[in-house]
Amino acid sequence: MNVPKWSIKAIDKINKGFLWQGKEKANGGCCLVAWTKVTRPLDLGGLGIPNLEVMSWAL
Template sequence: MLERIQHGFVWAGRAEAKGGHCHVNCRRVALPRSLGGLGVHDLERTGMALRTRWLWFSKIDERHAWAGLGLQFPTEEQAFFFASTHTSNGNGHNTKFWEDRWINGRFVGEIAPLLHAYIPKRQRKNRTIAEGL
């Protein structure tokens, strides 16, 4: 909704713009000023970055307010997060046994999907490597 209003304003100077009324390419407007754009944020990408940041904060510090809420994130955002991060085991107290990618960049569900599906969800979300081993 907000993105539609933003595009309408950039394209036609009003809340909504239909095809044929576009004065400016939105992709070009979203470019940084140094590359010839206006630096207008792409709301979809900015939102994805912020939600991915929540994933990061819930991973590194479980004291944040939203860490225990069990927030649901789209599969593509989770994939982006896992592709962008690397898990280092350390003492195993902060790495989730069933959900984190601690086995050569893979998680147990990729290696043994039937076993992963058999484990209750609550245990999959909470069990650490230290507890599992």
């Protein structure tokens, strides 16, 4: 699928806001863990949240 980057960024911002502080406050330095670590599978120490950019490549 050819998913536009702006839509992936918008969905990731909502996900980050839900996890950390809220959609309005989800900007740059408020995250406690790097997003690449959060999107890892549970077996590898992440939270199992899918990486939307990689998922769009797979589709």
